[in-house]
Amino acid sequence: MIEGALAEGENRKAAQMALELLKLGVETAIIVKASGLSEAEIIALKRQR
Secondary structure: OHHHHHHHHHHHHHHHHHHHHHHOOOOHHHHHHHHOOOHHHHHHHHHHO
């Protein structure tokens, strides 16, 4: 249970970082490497903003 909550928190933090990088105009491939999120997740974040 705690592991799941930690993983969720880490994923949320990665998504926040990815959104900030998107705002700065950083390329998707770089955000994938920096955040650990998948390209599909980054694309979904792009659509949300």
